[in-house]
Amino acid sequence: MSAPAFRSIALLGKFAGHCVTAIQRAESKNVADAAAKSIKVDLTSASGLAEAFKGQDVVVSATPNPVLATEKIWMDAAVSAGVKRIVLSEYSTNMDNEKSKKLPIIYDKLQTRKYAEELGASGKIGWSSVNNGPFFVPFIWTAGWMGPNVQKKTAMFHDGGNKIVCTSTLERIGETVAKILAPEHAADTKNKPIYTYSAAVSERKITDIVSKITGIDFAVTNASVEQITKDTFAAVAKGDNSRNMGFYIPFCWGDGYGGDFRSQAWNEKLGLKEMSDEEIEELLRGFWGRARLTESQAAELGDYLDDSV
Ligand SMILES: NC(=O)c1ccc[n+]([C@@H]2O[C@H](COP(=O)([O-])OP(=O)(O)OC[C@H]3O[C@@H](n4cnc5c(N)ncnc54)[C@H](OP(=O)(O)O)[C@@H]3O)[C@@H](O)[C@H]2O)c1
Numbered sequence: 001m002s003a004p005a006f007r008s009i010a011l012l013g014k015f016a017g018h019c020v021t022a023i024q025r026a027e028s029k030n031v032a033d034a035a036a037k038s039i040k041v042d043l044t045s046a047s048g049l050a051e052a053f054k055g056q057d058v059v060v061s062a063t064p065n066p067v068l069a070t071e072k073i074w075m076d077a078a079v080s081a082g083v084k085r086i087v088l089s090e091y092s093t094n095m096d097n098e099k100s101k102k103l104p105i106i107y108d109k110l111q112t113r114k115y116a117e118e119l120g121a122s123g124k125i126g127w128s129s130v131n132n133g134p135f136f137v138p139f140i141w142t143a144g145w146m147g148p149n150v151q152k153k154t155a156m157f158h159d160g161g162n163k164i165v166c167t168s169t170l171e172r173i174g175e176t177v178a179k180i181l182a183p184e185h186a187a188d189t190k191n192k193p194i195y196t197y198s199a200a201v202s203e204r205k206i207t208d209i210v211s212k213i214t215g216i217d218f219a220v221t222n223a224s225v226e227q228i229t230k231d232t233f234a235a236v237a238k239g240d241n242s243r244n245m246g247f248y249i250p251f252c253w254g255d256g257y258g259g260d261f262r263s264q265a266w267n268e269k270l271g272l273k274e275m276s277d278e279e280i281e282e283l284l285r286g287f288w289g290r291a292r293l294t295e296s297q298a299a300e301l302g303d304y305l306d307d308s309v
Pocket residue numbers: 001002003023024025028029030043062063064065066089090091092093132133134135140
């Protein structure tokens with residue numbers, strides 16, 4: 001996962017008395033400076049991974065595009081190395097909601113979850129996952145995909161902009177991973193998806209705060225969640241997957257899809273405070289000047305962003 005979340009896992013792991021080792025791709029050029037040590041491994045090698053996992057209590061996955069075929073390799077390696085708990089790379093929105101489960105974007109993660117559930121049921125290993133809603137980061141909240149586009153001075157509201165979604169900073173996600181593994185929560189969080197969030201926000205709320213910070217009077221476009229959902233399914237039916245990011249719209253804003261998962265969240269049980277409005281404003285102030293998408297983020301958003309902003 002992106003650097004700040006990993007750093008939080010490492011720091012809180014250390015704080016909780018854990019020794020954190022980074023498992024990196026053999027070809028990686030990234031520096032895992034927050035970890036106690038780093039091991040570079042061929043991720044397709046079950047024996048290499050099992051060797052790397054020896055002596056570890058927990059393996060936390062943060063692979064970017066997890067699919068069962070590749071996730072299964074490290075999960076089986078964790079079992080054979082005697083690891084007690086695996087944490088799946090979900091970090092998604094509501095993966096336990098029946099309507100959301102029909103969205104193709106989480107198909108691969110659901111397959112991986114199913115395999116973890118089988119491992120958990122067999123008693124071979126325990127699993128957990130963390131789901132956090134859209135990341136509370138600039139490329140999601142200031143690029144016009146949801147709410148304000150600071151560069152273009154436009155804002156996108158879905159179904160009026162007042163619906164609520166739970167959103168999490170990367171630090172909150174790292175903190176949650178560390179908390180669910182802590183001795184006081186490890187038994188309760190075994191074989192479960194854990195929901196967490198930093199703030200429950202609407203597109204209108206974020207747009208109003210960004211407007212206050214930047215002085216921009218955003219030109220608002222309203223979009224229908226139902227229409228976007230229909231269009232995205234229709235594109236997929238024609239074999240066009242370039243608009244798949246459209247599925248994130250019902251995932252976050254659709255009626256009955258569970259984007260507002262406050263009632264499922266473990267915040268209170270884990271002692272994780274929700275951000276105040278002042279803290280949200282402070283965080284958004286920090287985004288100013290970093291609202292531009294990186295090339296890879298823009299490529300990931302693809303055609304959908306071009307057409308919708
Ligand atoms: N809720 C949201 O808004 C949201 C947004 C984005 C992502 N996510 C989810 O968060 C999880 C992590 O995604 P991310 O975008 O944070 O990941 P990322 O930053 O793109 O990649 C994380 C690390 O994985 C390693 N990596 C890169 N390519 C890999 C590959 N092909 N196979 C295995 N490892 C690879 C790299 O570390 P090394 O170089 O050290 O090997 C990289 O730094 C995924 O489950 C993703 O779906 C959620």
